[in-house]
Amino acid sequence: MKFFLPYWEDWVHKDFDPLTDSYSGGYENSIFAHEIYSPPPYDGVLVSLGMFELKLKLIKENGKPKIRGFSNIKDYLRTKGKLPVLGDCGAFTYVNEKRPPLSVEKAASHYHLLGFDYGISVDHICCETVTVERGKEKEFKFVDLKETGKGKLKLTLSTDELEERRQLSLQNAREFLKLSKNASFIPVGAAQGYSVETYIDSVKELVRYGYTFIAIGGLVPRRTDFIKELLKKLAEEVDLEGVRVHLLGVLREELLPEMVKWGIFSFDSASYLRKAWLKAKENYLGIDYKWYASIRVPDSRNPRLKKKIMRSNLSPSDIYEQEQKILRALREYDSGKVKELDALIEDVMTYDRLFFREEFKEGKYEKLYRELLESKVWRECSCPVCRKLGIDVVIFRGSNRNKRRGFHNTYVFYGRLNEFLK
Ligand SMILES: [Zn+2]
Known part of the structure; x- marks a missing residue:
């Protein structure tokens, strides 16, 4: 049984350097999962x-x-x-x-x-419901209609329409x-x-x-x-x-x-690929076949996030310093230089609070981060992404890390699939 990976411009920059968060160019500097992994993970x-x-x-x-x-x-x-x-x-x-x-x-x-x-x-998918602009409902045969609150209507299609x-x-x-x-x-x-x-x-x-x-x-x-x-x-x-x-x-x-x-x-x-950045808790598939959350260390220089941190009393340079300190500490934890987890996790949580993310449930993430960090599970994976990125593969930050983590997830799934098919 063959596994196909749906592709939606999912490439990463060839020269991405996690230490400096830098890369150059666009597609001309791209690398695909099937070029990173040999054989390809699909x-x-x-x-x-x-x-x-x-x-x-x-x-x-x-x-x-x-x-x-x-x-x-x-x-x-x-x-x-x-x-x-x-x-x-x-x-x-x-x-x-x-x-x-x-x-x-x-x-x-x-x-x-x-x-x-x-x-x-x-x-054309025979889906039970469709969401349409007001006025467009006349085109469809439906058995139920609901307002969605955004000027749109949700129609439950009739069997005739489905047929x-x-x-x-x-x-x-x-x-x-x-x-x-x-x-x-x-x-x-x-x-x-x-x-x-x-x-x-x-x-x-x-x-x-x-x-x-x-x-x-x-x-x-x-x-x-x-x-x-x-x-x-x-x-x-x-x-x-x-x-x-x-x-x-x-x-x-x-x-x-x-x-x-x-x-x-x-x-x-593409679900194992996309979980890397779309899921709240399941972002990294360990080689123990358990899902782990990734550690959110948002990029304070990202224009989209900048607005949010303006609401805090700290200067952008202080925030940037805090962010870099966390990234350094995470890498030192990876190499064994830093052993104390409590302070590290507290720093990660304090930094994250600056971004006022409503969906962020502190207690939950603290537990998940601890589980991930204590396991050091990324060190167990011999794939080229984990070997090259180290702990950066489990850091939720920018598409070069997040997509690479998705490639790793796909690779772990594919390995398991082939074991199963043997
Ligand atoms: Zn890996």
Whole structure:
């Protein structure tokens, strides 16, 4: 079973120096997780065409799309032919629209021109609720409507509306398969549904159209039992001989045995990567397979945080000095020079208070920081990120540290997955 990492411009600066917090340039000075780790901590990369709408614009040259000057996605990602690249349309980015903004022709042409290995058809998630601007509700068939308080409305879609989305996904898949006949990528049919039965029906239809690779979408909010039932029924009711099945965005460790049992070919998830900076308490996955919180040492020179510390009575230079003292002490604790934890943790907490972060629950973090520091778990990891960064890998501060910590998490998960698959 293959693991794909969804990519959303997740690179770091090659020359980042944690001691001086410095780096230079932009993409031209980038390094990807698959360049840091050998072998890469995933079997392939999932790139959403939605990224080109929201994050990184495609520039057309002589009618051909280019990503940062590259006409091939694999040259841009520097996969060197080692990692397959799977494309999808990023259905979650337009889930609140009546229809996908991307045409089937455009998706097929982008996959082809940009040299994707696999391309998923243009689908529309059959999600129970959507949030829309007032006035837009007229476009939808819904059974319930709620104010969200921000001038927006939350609609609970009717079964008719959901079925319309499912049929649209199937119709698109049919057209997409025809359009990709002589293309350079392998077409993947997207199956959507709003019940186990409708998902099964979608997969059957896609097989009937002639797809040999199917991606099941919209499962992220579904309960684990729902997915288990779906996998079981899929194996029982659909002839999947010669058909590969990918689960989009699903990473639940308790599901892995079922996924293997029912012959799932691949799955993707960025959750271990993103936990590094999105979760409150689970930021670093130790090689003991326990999650640890990262130590927040905010950058006082960050323009976004500057405003907050203006409210304190200290001068910016005093604050900066305090911040540097903490970073030094953490590194000295790492090397064994500093042994006294109480004072160090107290300094970290006092410094953090300057940032008036509402979500910050002192008592809770003090305990979590102590647990992390006492374990020195980052020292146990032999991966290139932990070896190079030392204790800085568990410091929550700036994207160069935070994303590298995410790479480490992905590496630990991937190692565990491969152990499991043995
Ligand atoms: Zn590591």
